[in-house]
Amino acid sequence: MKIEFTVKDFDLGATLMCGQAFRWTEECDGSYDGVVRGAVVSAKQDGDTLSLDISAKSGVAAEETLTEDFWRNYFALDIDYTKLHDQYRRNPVLRDCVDFSPGIRVLRQDFYETFISFIISQNNNITRIRSIVKKLSELFGKEAGEGADGRKLYAFPDAESLAAQTDDALAPLRAGYRVPSILGGAKLIAGNEISEEMFSGLSTADARKKLLGVYGVGPKIADCVLLFGLGRFESFPIDVWVKRAMTELFPDGLPECAVPTAGIAQQYIFHYMRTRI
DNA sequence: CTCCAGGCATATT
DNA sequence: AATATGCATGGA
Numbered sequence: 001m002k003i004e005f006t007v008k009d010f011d012l013g014a015t016l017m018c019g020q021a022f023r024w025t026e027e028c029d030g031s032y033d034g035v036v037r038g039a040v041v042s043a044k045q046d047g048d049t050l051s052l053d054i055s056a057k058s059g060v061a062a063e064e065t066l067t068e069d070f071w072r073n074y075f076a077l078d079i080d081y082t083k084l085h086d087q088y089r090r091n092p093v094l095r096d097c098v099d100f101s102p103g104i105r106v107l108r109q110d111f112y113e114t115f116i117s118f119i120i121s122q123n124n125n126i127t128r129i130r131s132i133v134k135k136l137s138e139l140f141g142k143e144a145g146e147g148a149d150g151r152k153l154y155a156f157p158d159a160e161s162l163a164a165q166t167d168d169a170l171a172p173l174r175a176g177y178r179v180p181s182i183l184g185g186a187k188l189i190a191g192n193e194i195s196e197e198m199f200s201g202l203s204t205a206d207a208r209k210k211l212l213g214v215y216g217v218g219p220k221i222a223d224c225v226l227l228f229g230l231g232r233f234e235s236f237p238i239d240v241w242v243k244r245a246m247t248e249l250f251p252d253g254l255p256e257c258a259v260p261t262a263g264i265a266q267q268y269i270f271h272y273m274r275t276r277i
Numbered sequence: 278c279t280c281c282a283g284g285c286a287t288a289t290t
Numbered sequence: 291a292a293t294a295t296g297c298a299t300g301g302a
Contacts, residue, residue: 019283118283125282128300176298181285218285 003068005050009081011103012045018104019126020228020267022117022133023156025147033147035137036074037110038155039065040145050075060142060155076105097266104266107228111196112189113156114229118221119181132173136182139172140165163190181216188214196230204232227267 016024016032024034024043031044039061042053056065064070072078085102088094120136121129133156140157147153163186170179188194194214199207204226211222226232 122284123282123297125301128282174299178298216285220284224283
């Protein structure tokens, strides 16, 4: 099924490749193939038109992946980024971030997948995070369809399937010391000790505390899960975000040609600025 | 070879 | 409360 959106303040490539999502790949024709909630998606931007071609295999893909509302929500197309940018520009660092890559949007991704993916991200680089998540899906996820190159794509494994695995079974991931945290996280989800619903009634501060109680989840991962997997944008006070952006990400100023890095910074900034709307 | 990558748990001060 | 260290892995 095909869906088209008219978009503004939107850069598909920057949004998908800046390090917030790990299951999209760029194809030679400029489109992007991804697996989202079990659905295989081909996305392409042509000016202000975003075209999606969704292949939702029955029994694998979530039903809602065939609705326009789902994708509007996923790509955060309901949010007025023009208005946000006006606010970002009040701060010199944020202004540079916005100007560098003004089309990045914070995606609304699946909580559980985000939770596990960012556990994998610990002391790791984006390329390898991608490869581990991909391998994890190939080994334990359901076949979801085919990508542009004809290779099979797999859904992120459900928590039950992942929780049933052993350290040895995860060895092919080459995930190193993260394996116990991955399995531990999956078991928490599978055993319903942690679920997205549990967070809905919590303040962001309490949600953060809950996440920090999980083995393998520290402040950085908790923030990423809050931001990308739980739609929270106010977990930190403003001064902390600005300080992070400036000291951790740009110790020597904004880099000239590092879209991923700028993307991360912008995500931090987005998080910080949204507390002010 | 060393250093680092979207950190964290743990021990030590 | 702050700071130091080890950790699997693979690419630069």
